[in-house]
Amino acid sequence: MPEWTNGADSKSVGGLSPAWVQIPPSPHRTMEKYISLARKYRPQKFEDMFGQDVPRKILQNSISTKLIHHAYIFSGVRGTGKTSAARIFAKALNCLSGPTPDPCDRCENCIAISKGSFVDVIEMDAGSQTSVDDIRTIKEMALYPPIKGRYKVFIIDEAHMLSQSAFNALLKIFEEPPEFDIFILATTEPHKIPETVHSRAIKIDFERIPKREIVGRLKNICENEGIQYDEQALNTIAEESQGSMRDAISILESIWMFSGREKISQQDVEEIFGIAPSSSINKLIKYSILGDAQKVNEIIDGIIEKGYNIKRICRSFAEGIKDICLYLDFSAKISEELIDIVKETGVTLEQAIYIANSVLKFEDDLKFSLSEEVAVKLFFLKICYLKKIKPLSKILEEIQDIIKNRDQNKKDDSVDPFQALLEYFELTGNYVTLEKIRNSEWEISQNTLVIKIDDQKLQNKIMTEIKREIEEHIRRQTGKNISIKVVQPEKKLDIEKLFGDSIAEEVKDIKVEDLFSV
16 A cells, blocks of 8 residues: 655655655565576475486485585586585585485575575586686685584586686695585586596486476476466476476466466467477378378478477477387377378388488488578478388398399299309409300200319319309209319310321321320
C-alpha cells in the first residue's frame, strides 16, 4: 500500500503544498528479488547430485575412510554439477559435525558455504584469472591455516584456461601442500591440463546426466513450484539439455516464462526451439526411404517456411533412423508411427544404417555450409537417390551368380583343357611362359594333359611349384579332373638335311634312340 504524509511536513511538489502528498512505494521494499530455478535448486548435499553416483561415492568414501587427498580434478561437460560437488565436499570437510559424508547443511559453516561467504572456501574463475600473479595470490593464502574451518578449500573453475606459467607456479604448492589445504580443479577440457598436474591429483569424471534423471528432477521442480506440464514436454527438454542438468532447468524456466507462468506444453517447447512436429519428421523419414524426391522437397520447403531449426530437424531425423535401426536389428521398442513406416517402405537394416551414417556426416558438414537451406535440400536429395543404389550384399550376390553361370556355361561347352591352361598363364601375367606353352606340342591321354617343352627349368617350375594351381584352374573351367605332365619332346633327326628329300620320306619316323641302338 502507498504511504501518505501531511503536506505541512513535506516539501512542495510541483510548486504546490497540498494537505497530503502520496509517496510512491519503494520498489526495494515491495518487490522480492527473484531467484532463478537453477540457483534455487542447486545441489546442496551429496544426495542431490543426480546422475553422478560414482563421483558421489568417491567423495563420501574418501571422508569415511579418512583418505582425503590434497588435490582433485573434476572433469565433465557443463552443467553436470562439478562446482556444486566441490562446494558440497567443502561443506562435508568443514561442517561443525564433521568431517562427515553427510553434511548437515544447517550449521553456521554449511550455511556460509552455501551463500559463498565462508572465508576458508576460496573460489577462483580461471576464465578471467589466468595469470601467474593470480596463482601466487592463492599460494600466499594457502600458507596460512584456516580461520573458521578445518580445511582451506580452493575451487578453481575452468581450470584448463590457466596459462602454462600459472600451472607451473601451481605445481610447487601441489608437491608440498600444507595438511589443511584442499585444491579442486573443475574443467570441461581435462586434456588441456598438463600431465604434471594430473599426476598429482585424483581425477573424478562427471558423466552426462541420464535423460530419466533429468526428467525426474524437472518433475520434482514443477511439483514444488506448482508448474503444470506435459510429460512429452519434459522429455523434449531433457533431450535438448544433452546431459546438462543446469541447462535443463534453465530451459524449463525460460519456457515457463514464455507461457506466462502457465502450463508447459510440448507446443511451447517446439516453438521455443524451432522443433518441427513429429508428424513432419515421420513423413520426411518415410518419403526419404521411399526415394520420393518431390514429396521430400515439399516437406523441406514447408519446414523452412515455418522457420523451424534446420539442425534440430536433422537431429530429429537421425534419432528416428536410429530407432528404426535398433528395431530392425534388436527388435527394440519404437513408436507405432515408425513401425508403420518400416512396414510401408520395406526398409532393410543395411539401408537404414547407410542413411544414418549419411546424416551423421552431414551434421558435421552443415557447420561449414554457406547456406543451411541449400545444404539440407541437396542432402535429402542424395538420401532419396539411395533407393536406386543396390545394397552391397545384393551386388555381391549378382557377381556370384554371374561367375556361377559363366562356370556352368564353360562346363557345358566342354572347354578345351589346353585353352584353360593358356588362360591360366594369361591371367597370372606370365606371358613368356604363355608363348612357350602355346608353341609347344601337347596331347591328352587318360585324363592327363601332356605338354612337351624343351626347357628343363620351366618343367621343374610347373611340376613342383604351380602344378596344383593349374590343375585346379582347369577343373573350374572344364569341370573335369585333368592332371598336368610336362616332359621333354622326342628328339628326331632332320633327315632332309642329312640325306635329301628322296630318302627322308622313307626314314622319316626313325628316332634318334633307334639309330644308336642299331
